[in-house]
Amino acid sequence: YHIYNVNEKNPGFDEFRACFYSAQIICGLEHLHQNRIIYRDLKPENVLLDDDGHVRISDLGLATVLKEGCNQTKGYAGTPGFMAPEMLKGESYDFSVDYFTLGVTLYEMITAKGAFRMRGEKVDNNEVSRRILNDPVQYPQTFSEHCKTLCEALMAKDAAQRLGFKDGSCSEVKSHPFFKNLNWGRLEAGLVDAPFVPNPNIVYAKDIGDVGAFSTIKGIVFTNSDQEFYQEFASGKMPIPWQEEMIETGVFDELNSSGDKGSMPSDNEDGVQSKSGTCVLL
Structure with missing residues (x-):
């Protein structure tokens, strides 16, 4: 391509x-x-x-x-x-x-x-x-x-x-x-910069069939409003395998766990530093 x-x-x-x-x-x-x-x-x-x-x-x-x-x-x-x-x-x-x-x-x-x-x-x-x-x-x-x-x-x-x-x-x-x-x-050693760095917001393919075999999400259609919303936070730095690892290792549950009577844990509980106390996987 x-x-x-x-x-x-x-x-x-x-x-x-x-x-x-x-x-x-x-x-x-x-x-x-x-x-x-x-x-x-x-x-x-x-x-x-x-x-x-x-x-x-x-x-x-x-x-x-x-x-x-x-x-x-x-x-x-x-x-x-x-x-x-x-x-x-x-x-x-x-x-x-x-x-x-x-x-x-x-x-x-x-x-x-x-x-x-x-x-x-x-x-x-x-x-x-x-x-x-x-x-x-x-x-x-x-x-x-x-x-x-x-x-x-x-x-x-x-x-x-x-x-x-x-x-x-x-x-x-x-x-x-x-x-x-x-x-x-x-x-x-991976210390030489590549001459071209792909833009994470661009799909480098002429047809969805070219990338279908590599996709883990199929059958989902994004509307224009979906795309606009996605552009607000898309960084290209949170791949699905990383998100799955956060779930499998319990980090996601730990950051989203409730304290007594449904309250959020304090910022310093279990060494977790978070003002909101919530971690959302995008």
């Missing part, structure tokens, strides 16, 4: 923003691979942003775990246009397939089109597979040299030549010149 619909006249991200997201994805892939998990379905649709604009990798339904003592696996899994050549050829593969999908994802972040299939193009999967196996990727002139060489290294058709996870880490990828201005230590 953010690639294509936030700025429809100029879709895609600048390289600074694409670099930040790609770096956080690499941190996630490195962690998965250190735990012997092959993701197999990295694509922009499966990359979410949290409240602070940081990346969260989602949908591990196609992920697989390499058994101890086994360094490769087989199986056809993923999304057309993103699957690595070795997977398309039915060969055994390892973590390297995830770095091919990272290259395709980075390319799409910047160009707002697929590396092997343009958005909305009517082409069957066999043709997409043929392109992945045989055709070189075409890069617009807007690509910097460092970004181009990184994409080429990630989308190398020969897995042995592909940049990726080696010797237990992604140090080879992290040291690429495309990330030369990035402090990996600060990034992994």
